[in-house]
Amino acid sequence: MTSLSNKVCVPCRGGMPPLTSVEASDYLTQVPDWELISDGSRIERRYSFNDFISALAFTNSVGDLAEKEGHHPDICVGWGYVNVVFYTHKINGLHENDFIMAAKTDSLFVA
DSSP, rough: OOGGGGGGOOOOTTTSSOOOHHHHHHHHHTTTOOOOEETTOOOEEEEEEEEEHHHHHHHHHHHHHHHHOOOOOOEEEHHHEEEEEEBBBGTOOOHHHHHHHHHHHHHHOOO
């Protein structure tokens, strides 16, 4: 199996069904620090930092990655934390792209 972090996001067409809860749970095993939220229609992870500037730098790195991949998260940044949520807006649910981005976002994080 190809690691999620080695895959690239593919454009998602609207009208396709989101992942089922079983499919999402299978992908979640590959990004274990993430959790399903909103009745399984989104994934979320909170990253912790020692200060605001480190959290902001990570946020900017995630933004650069999102632009490169063409798949954008919802991000909340504050002193010592960054909260990242992925879902595919066009289908209002989860797609493989969300898990690819979760894996790539994890690779940017240095604890």
